[in-house]
Amino acid sequence: MSLSTQPYKGARDFYPEDKRLQKYMFRIMRESVEQMGYEEYDAPILESLDLYLAKTGEEIVNEQTYAFEDRGGRRVAIRPEMTPTVSRMVASKRQELAYPLRWYSIPNLWRYERPQRGRLREHWQLNVDLFGLSGLRAEAEIIQVADTILKKFGATHDMYEVKLNSRKLMDYIMGAYLGLNVTQAHTLAKLIDRMRKMPPEEFEAEAESIFSHGQREEGMHIKLKGLLKIKNIGHLPEALRNHAAAKELQGLLDTLYDNGITNAVFDITLMRGFDYYTDVIFEVFDKHPENNRSMFGGGRYDGLVGLFGVEPVPTVGFGMGDVTLQNFLEGHDLLPTLRSETDVYVILIGDVYGKAQRVIRELRAMGLNVAVDLTDRKPDKQIKTATKKDIHYALFIGEKELEEELYTLRNLHSGVEEKHSASRIVSIAKDYRGEDDDL
RNA sequence: GCGGAUGUAGCUCAGCUGGUUAGAGCGCUGGAUUGUGGCUCCGGAGGCCGUGGGUUCGAACCCCAUCAUUCGCCCCA
Numbered sequence: 001m002s003l004s005t006q007p008y009k010g011a012r013d014f015y016p017e018d019k020r021l022q023k024y025m026f027r028i029m030r031e032s033v034e035q036m037g038y039e040e041y042d043a044p045i046l047e048s049l050d051l052y053l054a055k056t057g058e059e060i061v062n063e064q065t066y067a068f069e070d071r072g073g074r075r076v077a078i079r080p081e082m083t084p085t086v087s088r089m090v091a092s093k094r095q096e097l098a099y100p101l102r103w104y105s106i107p108n109l110w111r112y113e114r115p116q117r118g119r120l121r122e123h124w125q126l127n128v129d130l131f132g133l134s135g136l137r138a139e140a141e142i143i144q145v146a147d148t149i150l151k152k153f154g155a156t157h158d159m160y161e162v163k164l165n166s167r168k169l170m171d172y173i174m175g176a177y178l179g180l181n182v183t184q185a186h187t188l189a190k191l192i193d194r195m196r197k198m199p200p201e202e203f204e205a206e207a208e209s210i211f212s213h214g215q216r217e218e219g220m221h222i223k224l225k226g227l228l229k230i231k232n233i234g235h236l237p238e239a240l241r242n243h244a245a246a247k248e249l250q251g252l253l254d255t256l257y258d259n260g261i262t263n264a265v266f267d268i269t270l271m272r273g274f275d276y277y278t279d280v281i282f283e284v285f286d287k288h289p290e291n292n293r294s295m296f297g298g299g300r301y302d303g304l305v306g307l308f309g310v311e312p313v314p315t316v317g318f319g320m321g322d323v324t325l326q327n328f329l330e331g332h333d334l335l336p337t338l339r340s341e342t343d344v345y346v347i348l349i350g351d352v353y354g355k356a357q358r359v360i361r362e363l364r365a366m367g368l369n370v371a372v373d374l375t376d377r378k379p380d381k382q383i384k385t386a387t388k389k390d391i392h393y394a395l396f397i398g399e400k401e402l403e404e405e406l407y408t409l410r411n412l413h414s415g416v417e418e419k420h421s422a423s424r425i426v427s428i429a430k431d432y433r434g435e436d437d438d439l
Numbered sequence: 440g441c442g443g444a445u446g447u448a449g450c451u452c453a454g455c456u457g458g459u460u461a462g463a464g465c466g467c468u469g470g471a472u473u474g475u476g477g478c479u480c481c482g483g484a485g486g487c488c489g490u491g492g493g494u495u496c497g498a499a500c501c502c503c504a505u506c507a508u509u510c511g512c513c514c515c516a
Contacts, residue, residue: 064516080516113513116509116511127516273514273515321516379476381476399474410475410476
């Protein structure tokens with residue numbers, strides 16, 4: 001029985017070409033959010049399990065969290081999400097931070113569950129949060145951040161859609177408007193959440209069964225059925241349309257539209273799983289016909305920081321997972337071809353290993369990333385190796401080159417080969433690298 | 440936790456209703472007079488047919504179990 005070479009279930013190995021892609025995605029994310037004034041923070045991957053017991057949906061703690069006891073008998077969890085951690089950090093320095101805070105991180109997160117498309121046990125997630133603002137400007141900005149990132153990846157508005165809803169509005173609908181108690185409302189919310197996955201008749205039957213006899217006699221389930229078809233805040237019944245939460249949501253949509261985010265829509269069926277959201281929630285959907293699914297989302301959660309015994313801090317944020325994002329980018333053919341970080345692959349011709357060192361050192365000192373083959377294989381083999389490594393330039397160094405101090409630089413993609421001085425080679429290779437950055 | 444699909448070479452797969460030494464393409468590797476790839480030609484390595492058990496004269500193929508991968512459900516950062 002030999003050892004398995006497979007990575008742990010639901011986790012991934014990042015070979016250099018995979019890591020290259022990840023670095024690209026993280027770079028675009030960082031550039032996008034930093035452009036909007038967000039600063040990066042980080043925290044340990046381990047947290048006290050208590051942190052997750054206090055909040056969150058119950059499921060994620062009981063069944064989906066990696067938890068264990070450390071040698072000192074402490075209950076420890078591998079973080080399944082970043083929001084509790086960042087809330088803890090803000091609470092810890094509640095008094096001394098300069099609000100509003102614009103913070104982001106790209107943590108590695110774990111959840112224990114059956115892996116499936118777009119959902120693994122281990123993933124990386126960009127977390128973007130704006131602390132200390134209670135007005136809608138915060139929501140508008142955070143959605144703008146999400147939009148900026150997707151645009152920076154080359155996505156256009158026909159590729160995705162931002163769906164918006166409001167927990168406050170839904171609470172009002174469930175309670176005052178439909179007359180449901182808390183338990184009924186919760187059951188109905190979960191049902192609406194998976195409405196798209198079930199046949200309409202089945203949904204209707206289940207929805208109807210949530211209502212009591214009396215409520216049914218009043219026709220509440222009919223009212224609900226009508227409501228769920230509404231695609232526009234303006235089409236809501238007057239009692240709802242004039243509710244503050246509805247007006248705010250409309251105001252947010254208008255602001256977004258004015259800021260060029262024309263693919264944001266109201267969606268009364270949008271729920272999101274976590275209980276900690278308090279007001280506006282949003283979710284970005286992939287519109288690709290074969291991958292029509294939720295990509296990521298977020299919303300307002302004003303209560304979390306306060307759980308640590310300090311004055312609450314109003315907060316809006318979202319999390320964007322690397323797996324779903326990659327599916328999106330692949331689906332829309334938005335991933336660039338990425339080349340090696342190595343600029344030049346040196347191929348030594350003849351017995352010049354010692355004599356070539358000086359110029360190689362020189363190239364590196366001038367800022368090039370230079371790998372030397374070091375084998376004595378024939379040049380054709382060495383070229384193949386360089387190509388396979390996705391290195392753009394091969395540099396031949398032999399007796400002739402060393403004498404002339406002009407080295408043969410070969411573009412491995414075009415096959416064009418020219419002799420240049422060391423400093424010229426540096427500027428050519430750097431130019432090429434620079435083009436890459438502008439993508 | 441539940442249901443479906445799939446496990447044959449490094450990869451993608453073929454292998455007819457069970458019948459001798461298990462195949463292809465790609466990849467890998469060596470060569471075509473030791474300073475040049477992606478084309479061509481010739482040679483080579485590489486498989487306990489996921490694992491364990493059963494049926495049979497005989498199993499990659501049939502049956503059971505188990506593990507793994509994958510899609511979906513539950514749930515959803």
